[in-house]
Amino acid sequence: MPNSIIATQDLTVFYGTHCGISNVNLSVEKGEVFGLLGPNGAGKTTIQRVLMDVIRPIKGRATIFGRDCRHEGVAIRKRIGYLPGEFSFYPNMKGSSFINLLASMQAKPVDRTYHQQLYERLDLDPSRKMKEYSRGNKQKIGVMAAFMGKPDLLILDEPTVGLDPLVQKVVLELVREARENGRTVFFSSHNLPEVQAICDRVGIIRRGQLIKTERVETLTKRQFKRLHLTLRRLPPTDAFALEGVTETGRDGQVVMLEIQQGMDKVMEKAVHYGVENIEILPVTLEEIFLAYYDLENNRHDHT
């Protein structure tokens, strides 16, 4: 994959006897925002730590900018901004000293104007000591450290965790700006809306295995709503047999539906049976993803 910024082949990591990731193959193209989505412990952080050469795989290979992560790490890290999932620094060090220390060790000089802008946009007070910062403020420091060098590639492990909604928005804006400037972003998350909001492509990882990668808009088209209708009279079993609607179960007076299209028709039908309550339940991107691939697999099986 000549244009890939990140490429992995059969990447496998074990922690003792526990498998961290298994045969992960992925590629991230130049200028795209790639989201790695999965629950805690799925292997998102492991992939990112292998890319940063913090841990090393027992099998497989990872390259960034066409260079081997293990043997050419220094050259690679000159062009990367990295936000680890959990990080800390010397507790008595001031935020500004920490940022300045990291800035002094960047491969290229940090743009002081941009540096100052980041402080303001993230609403960060750098005069306090690291031990005095809350989780959210530490995260802002980490975000700032990752972005300040305007690197060609940003590797961000759950960048919005611990941040208030306004700052989360700022971080997503920074990611968008990076993409607009032709830079590449590889980030992990378990937050569906932020992945939908900024990612070009997404990879779902479960139990250390990358199930598949897909463009976000393709998945979003497949998005469905999960509806629980509490009705006064129980309808016949085929009452909601409509195109794009699947009845997934019943529990007393509650009819459970998954709806991809035709919400208006469902409502028309429902009023005949007396609607007592309507509950729309959240659907995770992982569920959409899995539903999508179940559908794809079934289609392939039939053909």
Next chain:
Amino acid sequence: MTILNLLRHELQSRLGAIVGWSISLALFGLIYLSFYPELRDQLFSLGDASLWKAMKFEVGTFEGFVASVVVQLIPVYLGIYVIIISTDTLAGEEGRGILELLLSLPFPRWQIVTVKATAISVASFVILVFAGLGSAVALQTVKATVETIVTPGSLFLIILSGWPITLVFIMIGVFLGAFLPNRRSAAAIMTFFFITSYLAETLTNYVPSLGAYRYLSLFYYFDSSAKVFTEGVKAGDVLTLLGLAHSSSSWLFLVSKDAM
């Protein structure tokens, strides 16, 4: 872009410990030597006690007292700091999430490890300098009341001769921190090794049949007997310890290039 900024920061972050340990060890020598005139008669009566000899304490003479208490114990106490800090510098910082940020910087691992080992080595040297100065000042104040061949200058230099053995323990501690999965196991092994090495030297000194194993103790290469004031520090011992420190650091760099 310079790794020296990291070295400066590492030293700054250890400033509190350097000041604290420097004052403590300087006071240690200062207090023990200052009170010698009052303790002299009691110590003289203990001079032949075999238990003291077994523990490498020669308290019958002033030179023996200085060597046993100040020269011998300052590196032992400094060893406590070295065990804490050397095993913490990689294993502890990895556990706290500090190391991951450092490893993401555009420097080879061996440079980061070198900076950390250098910072601890410099810190321990500064502490020894202050400890030496404290003892030298104390000797100067009591010199009029005791008859001795020990001068403040020679005492200062002999205390500094404790640095090579400290250096070996630093390198082994950092190596264990890089090699073992967590700080606790690194500190436990390091403590065991340190105590065993110290006790082995005293035990082999006392038990003739164990004499052949004396060379295995690092403390064998650090002369803390009264003879050191007449014969001086042996260059061979210093070179052996520096060689061991170098070997340990080579292993450390090998590990840091690959396994850490």
